[in-house]
Amino acid sequence: xxxxxxxxxxxxxxxxxxxxxxxxxxxxxxxxxxxxxxxxxxxxxxxxxxxxxxxxxxxxxxxxxxxxxxxxxxxxxxxxxxxxxxxxxxxxxxxxxxxxxxxxxxxxxxxxxxxxxxxxxxxxxxxxxxxxxxxxxxxxxxxxxxxxxxxxxxxxxxxxxxxxxxxxxxxxxxxxxxxxxxxxxxxxxxxxxxxxxxxxxxxxxxxxxxxxxxxxxxxxxxxxxxxxxxxxxxxxxxxxxxxxxxxxxxxxxxxxxxxxx
Amino acid sequence: xxxxxxxxxxxxxxxxxxxxxxxxxxxxxxxxxxxxxxxxxxxxxxxxxxxxxxxxxxxxxxxxxxxxxxxxxxxxxxxxxxxxxxxxxxxxxxxxxxxxxxxxxxxxxxxxxxxxxxxxxxxxxxxxxxxxxxxxxxxxxxxxxxxxxxxxxxxxxxxxxxxxxxxxxxxxxxxxxxxxxxxxxxxxxxxxxxxxxxxxxxxxxxxxxxxxxxxxxxxxxxxxxxxxxxxxxxxxxxxxxxxxxxxxxxxxxx
Ligand SMILES: Nc1ncnc2c1ncn2[C@@H]1O[C@H](COP(=O)(O)OP(=O)(O)OP(=O)(O)O)[C@@H](O)[C@H]1O
Ligand SMILES: [Mg+2]
Numbered sequence: 001x002x003x004x005x006x007x008x009x010x011x012x013x014x015x016x017x018x019x020x021x022x023x024x025x026x027x028x029x030x031x032x033x034x035x036x037x038x039x040x041x042x043x044x045x046x047x048x049x050x051x052x053x054x055x056x057x058x059x060x061x062x063x064x065x066x067x068x069x070x071x072x073x074x075x076x077x078x079x080x081x082x083x084x085x086x087x088x089x090x091x092x093x094x095x096x097x098x099x100x101x102x103x104x105x106x107x108x109x110x111x112x113x114x115x116x117x118x119x120x121x122x123x124x125x126x127x128x129x130x131x132x133x134x135x136x137x138x139x140x141x142x143x144x145x146x147x148x149x150x151x152x153x154x155x156x157x158x159x160x161x162x163x164x165x166x167x168x169x170x171x172x173x174x175x176x177x178x179x180x181x182x183x184x185x186x187x188x189x190x191x192x193x194x195x196x197x198x199x200x201x202x203x204x205x206x207x208x209x210x211x212x213x214x215x216x217x218x219x220x221x222x223x224x225x226x227x228x229x230x231x232x233x234x235x236x237x238x239x240x241x242x243x244x245x246x247x248x249x250x251x252x253x254x255x256x257x258x259x260x261x
Numbered sequence: 262x263x264x265x266x267x268x269x270x271x272x273x274x275x276x277x278x279x280x281x282x283x284x285x286x287x288x289x290x291x292x293x294x295x296x297x298x299x300x301x302x303x304x305x306x307x308x309x310x311x312x313x314x315x316x317x318x319x320x321x322x323x324x325x326x327x328x329x330x331x332x333x334x335x336x337x338x339x340x341x342x343x344x345x346x347x348x349x350x351x352x353x354x355x356x357x358x359x360x361x362x363x364x365x366x367x368x369x370x371x372x373x374x375x376x377x378x379x380x381x382x383x384x385x386x387x388x389x390x391x392x393x394x395x396x397x398x399x400x401x402x403x404x405x406x407x408x409x410x411x412x413x414x415x416x417x418x419x420x421x422x423x424x425x426x427x428x429x430x431x432x433x434x435x436x437x438x439x440x441x442x443x444x445x446x447x448x449x450x451x452x453x454x455x456x457x458x459x460x461x462x463x464x465x466x467x468x469x470x471x472x473x474x475x476x477x478x479x480x481x482x483x484x485x486x487x488x489x490x491x492x493x494x495x496x497x498x499x500x501x502x503x504x505x506x507x508x509x510x511x512x513x514x515x
Contacts, residue, residue, distance in 0.1 A: 059420055079420045092413040097435045097512045106431065110421040138512040158421070 012037045012162065012194050013058055017067035020053065026219040027053050031067070033213065033222055035162075040188055040195045042209035044202055044252065046260045050220025051198040055164045058196060059085045072161070081111060084155035088167040090147040094139040100126060100150050101135040107157035125153045129183065145176035149183075156187065163188065163195045170200060178236050181208060185234060202252045206245055207234055212252065216259050223259065226252065300482040308482035309489065317471075322490050324467035325456050328384075329494070332391025333452035337445055340396045341437075344403025348437070349429055354408060365401065369394025369451060370458050377463065387459035395451040402444035406437020439513065442506045449498050457491065 013035040020028045028050045035041050043051050056062045057069050060079040069076040071083065087093040094103050101122045108118045126132050129149040131142075139147055148168060155163060165184070169177040185208060188195045199205050205212045209228050216223035230244055239245055282302050288294055289301030300308070312318025347353045373390050380386030410433055418428045460469025468487050475483035 061416060061419065079422060081422050083420075085416075085420045087413060087416075089413060092411050093417055095414065095432070095435070097438070097510075099512075106417075107421055109431070110423050110427065140512065 010036050011070075012039075012072060013196070014070040015054075015057070015067065016070065018057065018064045018069060019066040020050075020057070020062065020064050022053070022062075028057075028064075029219040029221050031220070031222055033225075035194055035196060038188075038192050038194055040185075040197065040208055040210045041213060042197045042199060042205035042211070043213045043215065044199060044205050044256065045215030045220070045223075046217050046256065047200075049215045049217035051215060052166055053220070054215075055085070055166050055196060055198055058162070059083060059164055061085075081158060082161045084158045084160035084163050086148075086151055086155050086163065086165045086168050088170055090144070090151045090168075090171075091139065093151055094147060094154075096139050099136050099138055100131055100142070100153075103139070103150055104154050104157050107154050111158065121157065125157055126150075128156065128187070129153045145172050145180065148172065148180065152184070152187070156191070160191075160193060163193050163197075165195065165197045167198055167200060169204070177204075182234075182236065184208070185232075189233075202249060202256065203240070206230070206248045206252065207236075207239060212248075214252065214255055214259075224255065296481070297479055298481060300485055304482040305485040305489065308480075308486040312483065312486055318486065318490065321466060321468050321471045321487075322494070325453075325460065325469065325491075326494060328387055328391060328456040328459070328467060329449070329452045329498075332388045332456065333395055333445075333449050335388065335392040336394075336396040336448055336452065337399050339392065340399025340444075340448070341403045341441060344400045344437075345407055345429060345434065347400075348404040348407025349425075349433065351408075354404065358404065361397075361401065361404075365397045369397075369455055373455075373459055373462050376459075382463045382465070384465055387456065387463055387465050390459050391452050391455045394455045395448040398444035398447040398451070399441060402440035403437050406440040407433045410436045439510055442502070442510065446499060446502050446506075449502065450495060453491065453495055453498070 011034040013033075015031040015033040018028060018031040019026065031054070043054060045051055053062065057064060058071065058076065060076045060083075063069075063076075071080060095106065098106065101119075104122045104125050105118055108121060113121065123132065123135070126135055129152050131146060131149055131153065134142060134146060139150065142150065152168075163184075168184075169180055172180065181204065184195070184197075187193065195208075197205070197208055199208075206228055212226045212228060214223045214226065215221065226248060228244075228248060230239055230242055286302050289296065289299060289304075296304075309318070347357050369390075372393055376386050376390040376393070380389055407429075414432055414436070415428075418432050423431065456467065457469040457472070459465065460467040461473045464470060464473075468491060472484055472487040475481070475487060
C-alpha cells in the first residue's frame with residue numbers, strides 16, 4: 001500500500017525520520033512520508049495529532065529536532081518562495097488595510113515583480129478565483145468564501161510548485177466548500193502543482209486526494225496511507241456515489257474511530 | 262441612526278451651545294460675577310473682532326499655531342520613527358519600555374524649566390518643549406502597534422520572504438496606523454497646551470503672551486477672546502485630523 005518507498009527521484013517533498021517536540025512534549029515521532037511531484041495528498045487525523053505542524057515543517061516555519069524535511073532535493077531551511085501556505089483562518093491571514101488587489105500585490109511585491117507588470121497579473125489572478133469584480137474591496141467587505149479565494153489568489157501569485165493548505169474550507173458552508181474544492185482541483189491540475197491538504201473531513205480528503213495519509217496521535221505518527229483509485233476529473237455527484245469512494249469512506253471512518261477511542 | 266435623527270441631534274447640540282451663551286450673557290448682564298473676571302459674550306465678541314481687525318490677535322494666533330504644528334510634526338516624526346525602531350525589536354522593547362513608562366507620566370509642563378535650562382528663553386525652546394511633551398502618545402502607540410501584529414500576518418510575511426524593511430513598512434506600520442492616528446490627535450492637543458504654556462513661561466509672544474498680558478491688565482474680554490481662539494484651534498485641528506483619519510483608515514469601516 002505504501003508507495004512512499006518507490007523511486008526517490010520523483011519525490012518533491014520527503015520527511016525522513018522526522019521527530020519534533022514543542023514545549024517539551026513530543027508532537028511528531030519518526031515521520032517518514034514522501035509527496036510526489038504533482039500529487040494531491042490529503043492528511044487526516046484526530047485534532048491535535050500534528051497535522052498543522054507537519055505542514056509548517058514543509059513551509060520552513062518550524063524545524064525538526066531529529067531527521068530532515070527535504071523539499072526539491074534540499075533540506076528545508078527558510079521558507080521557499082515557491083511553496084505557498086494557505087491558512088485556515090483566512091480573515092487573519094489577509095492584510096485588512098489592503099484591498100483584494102493590494103493583498104495579491106503583496107506576493108508580487110515580495111518577489112520583486114516590476115510595478116508595470118503587477119496590475120495585469122493581479123487582474124488575471126483575481127479572475128482565476130472569481131474575484132474579478134471585487135478587486136477594490138477590502139477583506140472585511142468580502143464573505144468568508146471570497147476571503148479564502150483571495151488568499152488562494154495571493155498564494156498563486158507566488159507561482160507555487162506546492163500548495164500547503166491547512167483545513168482551508170473548514171469554516172465555510174457546504175455549498176461554498178464544494179465549489180472551492182473543484183476550483184482547487186482545477187488550479188492544481190492546470191498549474192501542475194503539488195498539494196498538501198490537511199482536513200478534518202474524510203469525504204473531502206477522498207474526494208480531492210490521490211492518497212490520504214492518516215495520522216495517529218500522541219505523539220503524531222503516520223498510521224496508514226490509503227491510495228485513492230478514483231478517476232479524474234472528479235465530480236461532486238458521481239465521484240461521491242462511486243463504490244470505491246464509499247468503501248474508502250468506510251475504511252477511513254473505522255480507522256479514525258479506532259484512533260480516537 | 263437615520264439621517265433625520267442625526268440632523269435632530271446636530272440641531273439639539275447647537276441649541277445647547279446657544280443656551281449656554283444665553284446663560285453666560287444673563288450672568289454678565291446681571292453682574293452675578295464681577296465683570297472684571299467675567300465679560301459678557303457681547304464684550305468678548307467685540308474684543309475678538311477688534312483683535313483680528315487690528316491684526317494683533319491674528320498674528321499671535323499664527324505664532325501659536327505655527328509653534329504647535331512644528332512641535333507636533335517633530336514629535337510625530339520622532340515618535341513614530343523611534344517607536345518603529347523600538348517596537349520592531351523585542352530586546353529593544355524590553356530594555357527601553359520601562360524607562361519610557363517612567364518618563365511618560367511626568368507632566369509635560371514640568372519639562373519647561375528643564376527646556377529653559379537647555380535652550381534658554383528662545384523660540385526653539387518652546388518648539389523643543391512642545392515636541393518633547395507631545396511625543397509620548399505617538400511613541401508608545403507606535404511601539405504598541407509594531408509589537409502587536411497578528412502572528413498570522415508575521416507568518417504570511419515569512420512565507421512570502423519579506424525583508425525586515427518590507428515587514429516594517431508593509432505590515433507593521435499599517436498595523437500601527439490606527440493607534441498612531443489616535444495618538445496624533447492626543448498629541449496635537451498636548452502640543453497646543455504646551456505651546457501656550459511655553460509662551461507664557463518664556464514670554465515668546467503668541468496667544469500665551471496675549472492671555473498673560475490681558476490677565477495682568479484685567480482686560481477680561483481680551484483674555485476670553487484668547488481662550489476662545491484656543492478652543493477654535495483645538496476644534497479645527499481635530500476636525501482636520503478626523504477627516505484625514507477617515508480617509509486613511511477607510512478599510513476599518515467598510
Ligand atoms: N508552539 C507550540 N508549543 C507547544 N505546543 C504546541 C505548539 N504548537 C502546537 N502545539 C501542540 O502540538 C500538537 C499538534 O498541534 P497541531 O496544530 O499540529 O495539531 P492539528 O493536528 O493541526 O490539530 P487540529 O486538527 O486541531 O488543527 C497539539 O497538541 C498542540 O497543542
Ligand atoms: Mg491544525
